[in-house]
């Protein structure tokens with residue numbers, strides 16, 4: 037819950053952030069890892085440079101690698117230099133930020149580690165005035181999540197000393213199936229209360245995803261047509277042009293569905309389709325999203341092939357260069373059954389969306405990197421311009437582009453100049469980048485700041501996470517069956533032919549983003 | 550790419566001619582980009598921005614600021630300036646220019662229109678009627694009065710009438726004490742949809758955020774009720790002339806107003822360079838001292854340090870200071886003489902383009918600014 041005390045600061049009123057972050061210590065498990073370097077510390081530095089962190093804010097990094105504070109500071113300086121996108125490091129700002137960076141080696145499986153950690157934290161509280169407030173960030177391999185959480189509880193680090201707060205951010209993936217997600221949720225909730233837990237889904241930190249709500253609820257013109265009467269179907273696409281790179285080991289266990297659809301795209305779907313909330317409050321928003329996911333029609337095991345398609349890329353050409361097939365990639369089995377492409381059709385059984393299909397697809401080695409939501413409207417009810425070949429008359433589509441070139445476009449028909457009535461589809465384009473030259477903050481900046489301020493709106497709640505797994509388990513189970521048809525798409529193409537057949541059976545086509 | 554078209558005729562400039570020239574400008578740019586195989590030019594506009602500046606020597610500076618501002622806020626820009634009376638030249642002149650830059654994504658050329666209009670002193674009253682039909686419909690209109698605010702002048706009044714937001718800089722007021730009170734009165738008279746902003750107030754934003762930041766910590770918030778002294782140090786061109794920079798008055802009034810301090814006496818000079826305001830909160834007397842020193846060359850004008858001193862055991866000081874080069878702000882808390890961890894961060898509002906860009910992010914009225922002004926009027930001698 038938000039700390040009501042902060043509202044009592046009479047000087048805060050009317051300032052850009054009405055709820056500020058109190059001083060705290062962020063404890064990063066997995067501080068020698070990739071995510072810490074590429075995202076977490078650069079995001080924290082960027083917050084510091086914008087004066088969004090409280091004085092005394094500190095970071096304690098921890099992992100097995102032996103390092104002292106100085107070595108950690110040097111490594112983080114390099115990381116910020118390389119990955120921060122807010123401009124060059126400024127000496128004086130770095131000095132004051134780095135004074136709050138500490139490192140203590142631990143083996144997360146050993147209780148002694150946590151005792152040592154507690155001592156370090158107590159010392160920082162005394163010396164830097166962090167008042168017992170702690171933000172744990174679990175960024176280790178997922179196999180360690182349980183141990184860390186259990187031992188934080190066993191050593192009393194789950195409750196802050198001196199009336200401070202303790203929160204924990206847990207990286208994705210949250211479980212690898214329903215069973216493991218339930219176990220993890222249970223373990224977490226034995227040690228922490230739900231309002232202390234921040235399950236991260238970095239898609240929710242992206243400006244454009246947040247903008248879906250603004251577009252829908254701050255504009256009077258969209259909501260009245262945002263339903264089955266006017267919308268024919270919705271396509272949500274997350275395409276990657278890259279292959280698995282050096283994440284083959286992880287990807288073999290995950291696959292496209294777990295990696296993208298089960299979490300990120302389902303969250304996006306929830307934003308697009310949820311009912312309006314009456315207040316912008318963490319639980320109100322998450323209640324509505326959970327209600328929406330609950331309304332998605334479950335897919336029965338025997339129906340999986342009607343509702344979902346999988347694919348795996350073979351060798352091909354990407355951007356003109358020959359590339360390997362998935363099974364030839366590093367750390368991938370030559371007989372791999374893992375899908376690198378997945379598409380699914382969800383039907384939402386409620387009044388607003390009855391019979392409107394939501395098609396979600398994601399894949400690697402597709403022609404380009406793009407994530408978008410396309411709202412396809414119904415055709416005009418009465419075709420006045422009969423002599424115009426109707427094939428040329430595209431129905432209206434509203435496209436919400438999430439990356440790259442975040443923006444919104446609307447396709448509609450217009451008459452070409454001339455004596456005859458020739459109708460063309462034109463596109464009205466709005467790009468955030470051109471209308472607001474301002475840099476969009478990195479997703480991790482927003483999410484870290486929100487967690488420090490105690491705002492969990494943009495984090496996944498336990499019930500939603502379990503529901504998402506429940507919904508997708510039949511598909512994942514069916515896909516345990518060997519896929520004798522793999523590989524079934526050429527790297528650099530828009531996915532397997534099965535995916536085209538799948539949507540064409542409904543009389544529709546995939547958009548070419 | 551920057552194209553310039555000049556619209557001028559002996560009968561004077563008219564709206565149709567300017568509109569025709571704007572159209573030509575876009576056609577020309579589309580052709581050029583096509584011929585050169587570049588990305589098509591995108592036309593984006595989120596607001597109308599009128600800038601009044603006193604003469605040609607400053608118009609160049611304004612153009613440069615606009616080139617920067619439009620990268621964040623693509624707008625139709627009007628630069629309005631008076632020119633000398635000259636019987637041999639037309640009374641009104643207009644120039645249309647395109648300001649183009651690459652979009653944040655990097656591959657779209659975004660262009661905005663800049664219309665510079667000059668009017669001879671005798672024709673200056675004709676300006677608003679020329680601008681009115683050229684405003685892009687439905688988009689907000691912002692007036693940046695980049696001159697000494699002249700609240701009484703007809704041109705100012707008419708331009709304010711067509712604006713949703715008016716930006717002035719109270720640092721330009723020759724007598725800030727009087728000027729701020731006049732502004733407070735003016736805001737009261739205007740319809741409620743006209744918002745006023747003040748670049749001096751914008752320069753204070755990081756200071757106010759930092760002051761507030763100290764008291765987000767519950768332990769320190771308890772000290773708010775125990776403040777006994779506030780020291781504000783500033784540099785000033787006219788430090789010898791017993792004039793107080795408006796920034797210092799505004800932050801003092803914001804603080805006192807927010808904390809509900811009651812005036813104990815009228816503000817007064819205490820020695821040559823110290824201006825003193827006295828208040829009482831609950832039962833504790835509080836003194837705010839504003840100390841001015843002459844600036845070296847004008848570039849280091851403004852607030853330099855702010856110190857809040859709170860009674861208690863041990864006593865606490867909350868200090869914000871600007872680095873010598875003016876680049877950073879630093880915050881410190883001192884308990885019984887020991888410094889606790891503070892922050893250092895770069896000031897992101899050091900030049901006009903940054904200040905204006907930030908101002909354009911806000912559209913509504915700034916209640917806090919208006920409260921600070923009103924508070925100031927209420928304690929004046």
Ligand SMILES: NC(=O)c1ccc[n+]([C@@H]2O[C@H](COP(=O)([O-])OP(=O)(O)OC[C@H]3O[C@@H](n4cnc5c(N)ncnc54)[C@H](OP(=O)(O)O)[C@@H]3O)[C@@H](O)[C@H]2O)c1
Pocket residue numbers: 065066067068069070071072098099100101142143144145174175176177178180207208209
């Ligand atoms: N990288 C990304 O882009 C990304 C994106 C989304 C989510 N994630 C998630 O974020 C988490 C971290 O990813 P990553 O890419 O940073 O992984 P990584 O580079 O492999 O880092 C893992 C970290 O865990 C530490 N660690 C491993 N075993 C440990 C133990 N027994 N005790 C203490 N520390 C231990 C490692 O340090 P030592 O070897 O020094 O102990 C290392 O710092 C994962 O859960 C991943 O799923 C990552």
